[in-house]
Amino acid sequence: MSARDLFTFRNRHFTAGVGIIAAMLIVTAIAGFIVLPFAQPWVQFANFWDAICSAAGVPQRAANVTAPEQTKRLSEVVLTSHTLSRPSQEAIGRGATLAQRCAICHGPTGISRADSPNLAGQYAAVIYKELHDFRSGARTNAVMSPFAVNLTDEEIADLSNYYAYLPRLPAYHPTPQLPKPNIVIYGAPMRGIAPCGACHGSLDNKTGSPWLEGQSEAYMKAQLEAFAGGERRNDISQQMRNIARALTPQEIEAAAAYYASQPPDIVKAVD
Amino acid sequence: MLANRKLILAHFWFAFSVFGVALTLGAWQMFIRSPIGTWLSNPELYYRSLTAHGTVMGYVFPTLVAMGFGYAISEAALEQRLVGVRWAWAGFWLIVLGSVMAIIPIALGRASVLYTFYPPLIGSPFYYIGVVLVVVGSWIWVALMAINLRVWRKAHPGAPVPLAMFANVAGSYLWAWTAVGAALELLLQIIPVSVGLKATIDAGLARVFFSWTLHAIVYFWLMPTYIAYYTIVPRAIGGRVYSDTMARISFILFLVVAMPIGMHHTFADPQVGAGFKFIHSAFTALVALPTLLTVFTICASVEIAARLRGGRGMFGWIRALPWDNPMMLALAFSFVMLGLGGAGGLINMSYQLDASIHNTQWITGHFHLIFGGAIVIMYFAIAYDLWPHLTGRELIDLRLIRTQLWLWFIGMIVTTFPWHWVGILGMPRRMAYFDFGHPAIAPQALSVTFSAFGGFILLTSGLLFLVILARGMRAPQADAGPYRFAIAVHQPATVPVALNTHALWVALMIVLTITNYGYPILTLALTEGTSVPAVYVGAQ
Ligand code: HEM
Ligand SMILES: [Cu+2]
16 A cells, blocks of 8 residues: 555545545635625625635725825824934934024923923934924924924934934923823723823833823823814824823823823833 | 653643643733732733733643653554654753743743734744744654654554554644744744844734634644543543544544634634635534544443443443543543533634624633633643653542542633623623723623632642642652553454545645635735834834
């Protein structure tokens, strides 16, 4: 007995094994690729081939569906965790020069004395994305937009690298540290809200999410309300809008007050 | 005593030690996300634990049990010297190295990606390379099993391969081929991103590769259990295998139909065509066949034992069974859990019903019942049965063994029944935190609490198991004689070549993989623009 006696149709086990499997395959393929597609009255197929392609999962572009008209600009920035990850000293130097015009609001050390965001030590990818969004109009602000419209790609990168390079200093008006509210560490699972801390530090950080410790309370509250109301819409895939819409006013208050009260040196050090 | 007892003991001890650790983590997970635990405020720790638990229980533990048992079978069933002992040790040490390499980044929080990898989530390369080493170590075992069988065939041309070895080699081939899916995913997709050669990954394709592994791996886990059903239990309870042919058919059926069905794990995935999902679903229905054959054959074999012991009547024979024999007890528990879990599996495998339990706690309840219950309880039985032949000492405390098995059975029922139930109510799996104060899930608090208690019963049982084995190393010496497998009512003098070799079935397995996976993998691999940015664990 050898392989030659087995792999031949004279061997009834071979014939039966191969035959049954082939029959199964053919029957299930006919059912899966022809019968079942046509059994769905709500889908129309031009012909058999169309049905087979659909069941096989051939990538197709639906001809009669047009993308909804986009009235407002959306963010076009693509971020990966490598975006701007290795800045050169020259880039930081150029950024420092450019940053002089930002200092009036964001502070000479990157710590704002007004309710503009602090930028010192913010992740480069975050500043990079916001500047791009201000420039493209995906995010608008009466004061900020005019500064951003004329920046070149390189200037945006340099500014981002410069601010990321600055040391994280305490807020201009430090307040006593508050305990973590539930919304920051647990989120609200029953309302589909992930914990703030899962992206913005405290628990973990995700690419493109700023760390928030020591930011102005008024600023953060205003941004959450703008996300919830849809005035701000440059968050990729509505990540922040979906959350902000589901937050209660109390949760917005609690999250903003908590982050504002934190010293920046507790930002989870990963770099 | 078995000549390779050191090798086999090394496999078993490493397997059962990591099992003990992972079991503790499992019980902790259950507790910490139940209403009786106070939440740690840090899901990151939960996911580290979950990754470690899944990696050990899914990859390291069952693989080592199958390997150790496989070496024992090769030596005892073929009654020949084990060829390639040094290679076997090399395989073992690769697995130890791989496990350590994988566990360190998990412990450091650098690889909290769960054992299913979940790209585009990307962790430390050491984690993935560790897993690859575990697989490579086990492939050495696959090769050794094939080589040993070959050597035996040369010496016994045309003779029927002993059933235990036939099944063991079938299991090893199944593993060799099914591991290829995850290996491709790791080597072609994940590791290049993890070491920084690429920053994007085709997560849909990765899921399809993983499904290639994910179904048949459960049959690889199952193999030692089924081998024990057929070749240990009847001998241990004084019966005969009802049909040697039926047993062989079951094992070759596993080889053929366990592989091309993995897409039942991607029913909810948009990147796979519905036609392929249907084919996989239909073939999944077929995989019940070898299990039904096995249940029938084993029940018949057990009945033979009972009647030999004087059992009478339609069902009266059940009372005549040796219920104080741990092997009998383990088999009965295993069958009950297999039956219940199998019924649940019918829901998972059907395209439509699956939608209602997809990604809920039902799934975790289901695989704990089948894998942790029906399968692992037979791993215990295998260890108990082999132990005297590995240590040269007797396992005297049968009562303790029975207690351990009872606890495992009760613990598994108490854990998994409520676990299924909350899944039906919609509780998602792989969540680190549940707000039981919320009125919508407050009613589930009680069920989850029961599960947590069940977890502690299981932990107790698992620790007891380790204690029994450890005490078995110091018991009085006793010669257990040569290790024997069960014989059939009609022990075959010749077996048709198709049922004495694996080639035809391995060929069908590969062909079906190509027909059922080839097109989806090719289109996904060739379609542009399907990759997404990787999300690095712990990165900015
Ligand atoms: C003390 C007994 C055990 C308890 C309490 C337990 C508990 C758990 C829990 C809570 C999860 C996570 C479920 C989720 O959140 O999705 C889990 C996952 C898992 N368990 Fe267990 N387990 C136990 C024993 C076992 C055993 C005996 C095995 C198999 C040998 C096993 C294999 C697995 C696997 C493979 C996973 C999947 C991990 C993942 O989803 O990434 N467990 N277990
Ligand atoms: Cu499966």
